[in-house]
Structures are given as C-alpha cells and as structure tokens.
Amino acid sequence: xxxxxxxxxxxxxxxxxxxxxxxxxxxxxxxxxxxxxxxxxxxxxxxxxxxxxxxxxxxxxxxxxxxxxxxxxxxxxxxxxxxxxxxxxxxxxxxxxxxxxxxxxxxxxxxxxxxxxxxxxxxxxxxxxxxxxxxxxxxxxxxxxxxxxxxxxxxxxxxxxxxxxxxxxxxxxxxxxxxxxxxxxxxxxxxxxxxxxxxxxxxxxxxxxxxxxxxxxxxxxxxxxxxxxxxxxxxxxxxxxxxxxxxxxxxxxxxxxxxxxxxxxxxxxxxxxxxxxxxxxxxxxxxxxxxxxxxxxxxxxxxxxxxxxxxxxxxxxxxxxxxxxxxxxxxxxxxxxxxxxxxxxxxxxxxxxxxxxxxxxxxxxxxxxxxxxxxxxxxxxxxxxxxxxxxxxxxxxxxxxxxxxxxxx
Numbered sequence: 106x107x108x109x110x111x112x113x114x115x116x117x118x119x120x121x122x123x124x125x126x127x128x129x130x131x132x133x134x135x136x137x138x139x140x141x142x143x144x145x146x147x148x149x150x151x152x153x154x155x156x157x158x159x160x161x162x163x164x165x166x167x168x169x170x171x172x173x174x175x176x177x178x179x180x181x182x183x184x185x186x187x188x189x190x191x192x193x194x195x196x197x198x199x200x201x202x203x204x205x206x207x208x209x210x211x212x213x214x215x216x217x218x219x220x221x222x223x224x225x226x227x228x229x230x231x232x233x234x235x236x237x238x239x240x241x242x243x244x245x246x247x248x249x250x251x252x253x254x255x256x257x258x259x260x261x262x263x264x265x266x267x268x269x270x271x272x273x274x275x276x277x278x279x280x281x282x283x284x285x286x287x288x289x290x291x292x293x294x295x296x297x298x299x300x301x302x303x304x305x306x307x308x309x310x311x312x313x314x315x316x317x318x319x320x321x322x323x324x325x326x327x328x329x330x331x332x333x334x335x336x337x338x339x340x341x342x343x344x345x346x347x348x349x350x351x352x353x354x355x356x357x358x359x360x361x362x363x364x365x366x367x368x369x370x371x372x373x374x375x376x377x378x379x380x381x382x383x384x385x386x387x388x389x390x391x392x393x394x395x396x397x398x399x400x401x402x403x404x405x406x407x408x409x410x411x412x413x414x415x416x417x418x419x420x421x422x423x424x425x426x427x428x429x430x431x432x433x434x435x436x437x438x439x440x441x442x443x444x445x446x447x448x449x450x451x452x453x454x455x456x457x458x459x460x461x462x463x464x465x466x467x468x469x470x471x472x473x474x475x476x477x478x479x480x481x482x483x484x485x486x487x488x489x490x491x492x493x494x495x496x497x498x499x500x501x502x503x504x505x506x507x508x509x510x511x512x513x514x
Contacts, residue, residue, distance in 0.1 A: 146434045151179060151431040152428075153214075157186060157187070189219045196208070196425075197228065204425055206427070207425065220419065220497075223423070224258065231263075240437050244459055245459060265419055267419055268417070268457060270456075273387075273406050274409075276381060301382075303359075307504045312364065313500055331493065331495070333496050333498040358379070372390070376400050389455025390455055392481040440459070442472055443469075451477070451479040
C-alpha cells in the first residue's frame with residue numbers, strides 16, 4: 106500500500122488532471138474515477154506502436170494484450186515499427202493536418218529525443234496522467250530517478266515508465282575469457298583481432314548509444330552533455346570521438362564498410378562465431394538469449410570500467426489518441442507487479458523492473474524473488490556506475506555528424 110503522503114499526492118494529481126485538463130472523465134477522484142475510465146475503455150482498440158525487431162519482446166506484448174482483452178475488454182494491436190522516429194513524424198503530420206482526434210497512434214513505446222520532440226511541440230496527452238495510474242504507487246521514484254527524467258527532460262507525467270535499461274556487452278567466455286573493459290582496450294583488441302568487433306549503424310538505437318557512450322568517456326568535460334548542444338563548439342567537442350572511431354573502423358567487422366543492422370543481428374553474429382562482442386541495452390539480454398537457445402551457455406555480460414549509459418524506457422499517449430482510456434488501462438497493466446515480474450524473467454524478456462520491489466506486499470514481492478535472473482545477468486553491484494544520458498539534442502547532432510563523416514558505409 107502507498108504511504109499516506111503518496112496517497113495524498115496521487116489524489117491531488119488526479120484531481121488536478123480532471124479539473125485542469127479534462128483528460129479523465131468528470132467523476133469523483135480516486136477509485137470511482139478509475140472505475141469510470143475503465144468502463145469507458147471497454148471495447149476500445151489501442152494501436153500500440155512499438156519496436157518489433159525482437160521476437161521475445163513481441164511475444165511479451167502479445168501476452169499483455171491477451172491479458173487486457175480478457176480482463177478489461179480492450180483490444181491491443183501491436184503495430185510493429187523499426188524506428189520510433191517514424192512514429193513521431195506521423196504524429197507531427199497529423200497535427201499539421203489538423204487531425205485533433207481520431208489519431209492513428211494510441212500508445213507509443215518511447216524515450217529520449219523522440220519524447221523530447223513530442224513534448225516540446227505539445228503533441229502528447231496532458232501532464233500528470235501517468236501519476237494517476239493506480240499502479241504508479243509501486244514505481245521506484247527515489248531509487249530510479251530516470252523514471253521521471255527522460256534524457257534530462259522532466260517527464261511531467263506525460264509518459265509512463267515501462268522498464269530500466271543499461272548499456273552492457275555480451276561475449277562468449279569460451280572464446281573470449283577476458284573481454285576488453287575500456288575504450289582503449291577495445292581499440293587494442295580490434296587491432297589485434299581484425300574483423301571481430303563492430304556496432305550497429307546509427308541511427309539504430311544501439312549504434313547511437315555506443316556513440317554516446319564513447320563520447321561520454323572521451324569528451325573533455327562530461328558536464329557539457331547535460332545541456333543542449335552548443336553548435337559553435339560541437340566540432341571540437343566530438344573531435345575525440347571521431348578520432349577514436351577513425352582508428353577503430355579499419356579493424357572492425359567488414360572494415361566498417363558494413364555494419365550490423367541491430368542488436369539482435371549482433372547477438373546472432375556472436376552466436377555464429379563471427380563477432381566476439383555484442384551490444385545490448387538490456388542487462389538480462391544474454392541470460393534470456395541463453396534460455397531461448399540463441400546464445401551458448403558460455404555467453405556472459407560485462408560493462409566498461411567507469412560505468413555505462415543507462416535510462417528508462419516509457420509508453421506515451423499522443424494528443425489525438427482514439428483510445429486514451431484504453432491506452433491508460435494498458436499502461437497501468439504494464440506497471441502491475443504481475444506484468445513487471447514476467448517482463449524481468451529472462452525466460453520471457455529479461456527487462457529490469459521500474460518498481461520498488463521492496464515496497465511490494467508479500468505475494469507481489471514473491472513474484473520477483475522467485476525469478477532466476479540467469480547465468481549471464483550481472484548483479485546490481487557488478488553493473489557499476491550508471492552514466493546519465495546526454496541531453497536529447499546530442500543524439501540528432503551525433504547521428505548527423507556520423508553520417509556526414511562515414512556516409513552510407
């Protein structure tokens with residue numbers, strides 16, 4: 106149960122959301138309001154636009170969709186996408202066409218620069234809706250501050266946290282017992298073992314994250330990354346990164362004339378013995394891949410000395426969603442201990458929870474206590490320092506500069 110202060114904040118936010126935004130039905134704040142909203146959601150179809158490149162995640166979304174269909178009478182259609190930026194463009198186009206209602210996107214899996222773009226252009230459902238979800242009381246706001254700050258941008262309750270992420274690397278310990286744990290060691294390893302290292306081509310999310318990770322460790326002052334890009338000094342700021350890549354690329358897989366499409370392909374290349382290291386943003390990914398027969402039992406996870414970039418991923422409701430109530434009910438289900446525990450199980454997905462599991466009641470806490478995190482999942486202490494994401498403006502600037510320098514290689 107939430108503490109009295111948490112209940113007060115919840116009720117206050119709910120009342121403000123109803124009175125100011127009109128987003129929730131006009132009803133008495135609290136359980137009655139959520140009951141009214143849930144009843145209105147029955148029969149709605151929620152078009153959930155989410156990355157479709159990982160079968161395990163797709164299967165999890167199918168399970169969650171089946172659950173809300175049977176329990177709440179809501180249909181969830183998973184619209185499988187390759188890049189969230191395309192969804193952002195779609196929402197912007199609908200706004201430009203004055204499509205204020207009946208939007209084609211009801212819920213979107215999102216974070217970072219895509220969230221910042223939609224928020225800055227007022228293309229999201231009103232502030233505070235996420236904190237009105239009944240399961241918000243379980244979210245670990247104090248222990249996981251990125252659940253309310255997305256790439257330094259306050260969420261203001263306009264997106265609901267779904268999972269935690271941190272950049273980690275996968276290796277086959279049978280082939281590579283001691284992996285390189287610094288950028289310099291990685292470069293030296295590539296020089297001694299040509300063709301065994303790579304990263305996905307930006308703007309693929311994992312490829313862009315590798316660029317951010319390297320920049321965070323190479324830039325003269327990491328505090329610069331907490332603020333928007335200063336165009337006048339951008340070239341100087343990224344010069345160490347591109348000097349590093351210039352030295353790394355000739356020794357990479359296919360001499361950097363081609364890149365893996367995504368993290369899933371990198372994982373397959375490691376399984377096939379073609380690459381020695383894969384990149385993932387899910388600390389449980391290797392254990393999940395072992396459980397699903399995608400990686401050998403000898404696969405393990407490591408991080409760089411000094412820490413790696415971490416963040417939270419979310420779901421958000423566009424301003425013109427056709428099924429706002431259904432989207433909220435689905436988002437609330439995704440925050441439930443049941444759904445979060447299933448998501449964290451490496452046999453299912455292996456994605457870390459956003460909840461404060463220590464604050465859950467006995468049965469709900471037991472859902473997490475019984476999870477076998479698998480042989481390749483690092484303990485929290487082993488994950489080391491979580492480095493903050495740069496301001497969203499750095500992503501587009503880095504991707505543009507990378508494309509200009511390396512083209513369609």
